[in-house]
Amino acid sequence: MNSAVNVKFCKCNEEGAEYFCHTCHNHYCRKCQQEHATNLDTKHHSNTLYRNISSHLPYKKETCSKHLECTYQKFCESCNIPICDLCKGHRKHKKLELLTVYESKHKQLKEQIFKIRCDTIYQFQIILTELKDDIKHCLKEKKELMSAMIVMSRKIKNYMDKALGHSRYLKDVHSCSSQLERIKKHINKIQYYEQIQETLIRRPVKFLKFIKTLRPPSMEDTPSLALHSMLSMTQDINVKDLIKPLTKIKMIKRDKRCLKNSKLLKVILPVNVIDSYVITDVDRCHHISHVTLDRVWVNDGNSLILADTTTGVTLKRLPILRYGSCLGLHSVNRERELIYIENSSAVKKYCNDMSTKTVFKMKKRRNSDWFPVCLYCSLSTGDLLIGKMRYDTNESKVARYNKQGKQTQTIQNDKNGQALYHFPRCITENNNGDVVVSDSIDKSYGAVIVTDRDGMHRFSYTGNQSGSKLSPLGICTDAFSNILVCDWKTQLVHVIEESGKFYSTWGPLVLDKSGRKLTTIPYSLSYDVNNHLLWVGSGHGNVVSAFRYIHRHSHLTDKVEFFEEVNTSKDQQRT
Ligand SMILES: [Zn+2]
Ligand SMILES: [Zn+2]
Ligand SMILES: [Zn+2]
Ligand SMILES: [Zn+2]
Structure with missing residues (x-):
């Protein structure tokens, strides 16, 4: 293919296209591709460099470097090298088909690059902007610090000067000199006596008279010489000031x-409604747990299904028993596996290998046994939060289990011993670790009950106006730690800030693709942390809609030239 003839232009019309998007069938230059790959609405699109488009061509056979007559066929897993049929020493090693290994590793790498393109590069751009601000800030701070340090060093110098010229020190110098004088005097006195004693030798009377008038020196007369005080920084300087x-x-x-x-x-x-899907095989969406852009778990009163949102086709059906008016019966964990309450005595997991495992088996139901009514998998800790009730006392609580299945916490009462929950219908967690429960007092009203990570009651939300009653259904939290809850009464979604402050009400939030309102109410919510979409399931009817109100910053000044190396090698290939 002669690329000179087939030059495609990017839709910005400024540059030749280097990428092709298989999802939206557009051509992109490198600059526009970066925007396309980081925009939340298109970051999931599948893009390839132009030279990769012809990847359907058969693989090239590559000659073994040791045996030029043979091509590589297998991959020795033990030695981690490709081998040909003639390569020796691998008989007892584990060997795999070369292409199988290539395809799996290639896929892995592609996924990693995809993740980097979509998320990491975007984060780098934000960090770059932040760094630039930081540099400016640091320079300013440095300048301020410098002048502060100059002032400080002047102060210290003053202290030192003052200390050296201090009177006490001068006094000490004086006392040393006076001691010197005293010693000199004493020695003179002794010398004088010595002389007199010599002169008056053999003249006893004169001698006796003399010593009577001038007492001879004795040992006691030796002047006592005190050590002068040492110059000390701690004595007279106010150390604290220094x-x-x-x-x-x-x-x-x-x-x-x-x-x-x-x-x-x-x-x-x-x-803004992004898309709306009709999920066949359910007649309502009591609870939804989104998995990816095109996979969502939905349940009605009869079954729990995994639906392909693009086609509406059911990919998996699990039997569940929806008892009472329980809502949050399932949740998707970090590994994108489904944890669900099958019935009042079993919590199960639908694994990625499509097997079903039992997570908890509760005791055979007696009225005094706790049974599960809702659950949530924490994406940050991997913990499982399970809302539970018991028939005989009508008590409710939330139990936390770690990844090993060990119960680590129970949240049941506030600090005054008052029960926090009446009937926990749906449960979620906020980014700060708060446990957020949609709780029903009776059929027509209830509250959103929020406790902190340690189980201390933070606040209860019962509506945006005093006296108004909230009838909470599905609940979720978003990237900004807002709490979103469906209200059966107003048929709106109430948005509450992390602190408990009312933010807004949104609605109608069950719309068709073109944004037309459907005659049903929002019932279930799920927040997609990867694409920042709000998924809303309908109470009557089988519609799941995806909404966007969270966006990335689109006009970043610094584009990261991440693919520089890749493109250089591409240029080399061209020549
Ligand atoms: Zn462009
Ligand atoms: Zn695209
Ligand atoms: Zn070989
Ligand atoms: Zn080997």
């Missing part, structure tokens, strides 16, 4: 640079 300026210099160790959602994302209202 240290104070020095302690102002501090090296503050800071944590690893981490990007908060508030920096990566922004809210743009109104909420």
Whole structure:
């Protein structure tokens, strides 16, 4: 193929296209591709470099470097090298088909690059902007510090000067000199006596008269010489004053640079419908757990199904018993496996290998046994939160289990011993670790009950106006730690801030593809942390809609030239 003839232009019309998107069938230059790959609406699209489009061509056979007459066929897993039929020493090793290994490794790498393209590069762009600000800030801070340090060093010099010229020190110099004088005098006196004693030898009377008038020196007359006090910085200088300026210099160790959602994302209202899907095989969406853009678990009163959103086709059906008016019967964990309450005595897991495992088997139901009514898998800790009730006392609680299945916490009462929950129907967790429960007091009203990570009651939300009653259904939290809850009464979604403050009500939120309102109410919610979409399931009817109100920043000044190397090698290939 002669590329000179077939030059495709990017839709920006400025540059020749280097990428082709298999999802939206557009051509992109490198600059526009970066925008296309990081935009939340298109980041899941499948793009390839132009030279990779012809990847359906058969694989090239490559000659063994040791045996030029033979091509590589197998991959020795033990030695981690490709081998040909003539390569020796691998008889007892585990060998795989070369192409199988290639395809699986190639797929892995592609997925990694895809993730980097979509998320990491975007984060780098934000970090770059942040770093630039930091540099500016640091320079300013450095300048301020410099002048502060000059002032400080002047102060210290003054202290030192003052200390050296201090009167006490001068006094000490004086006392040393006076001691010197005293010693000199004493020695003179002794010398004088010596002389007199010599002169008056053999003249006893004169001698006796003399010593009577002038007492001879004795040992006791030796002047006592005190040590002069030492010059000390601690005695007369106010040490605190001296240290104070020095302690102002501090090296503050800071944590690893981490990007908060508030920096990566922004809210743009109104909420915008992205797509709407009809899920065949259910007659309502009591609870939804989204898995990927085209996979969602939905249940009605009879069954729990995995639906392909693009086709509406049911990919898997699991038997569940929806008892009472339980809502949050399932949740998807970090590994994208489904954890679900099958009935009042079993919590199960539908694994990625399509097997079903029992997570918990409850005791055979007696009225005094706790039975599960809702659950949630924490994406941050991997913990499982299970809402439970018992028939005999009508008590409710939330139990936390770690990944090993060990119960680590029970949340049941507030600090006054009052029961927190009446009937936990749906449960979720906020980014700060808060446990958020949609709780029903009776059929027509209830509250959103929020406790912190340690189980301390933080707040209960019962509606946006005093006296109004909330009838909470499905619940979720978003990237900004807002709590979103469906209200059966107003048929709207209430949005509450992390602190418990009312933010807004949104609705109608059951729409068809073209944004037309459908005659049903929002019932179940699921937040997609990868694509930042809000998924809403309908109460009557079988519609699941995806909404966007969280966006990435689109006009970043610094584009990261991440694929520089790849493209250089591409240029080399061309020549
Ligand atoms: Zn372009
Ligand atoms: Zn595309
Ligand atoms: Zn060989
Ligand atoms: Zn081997």
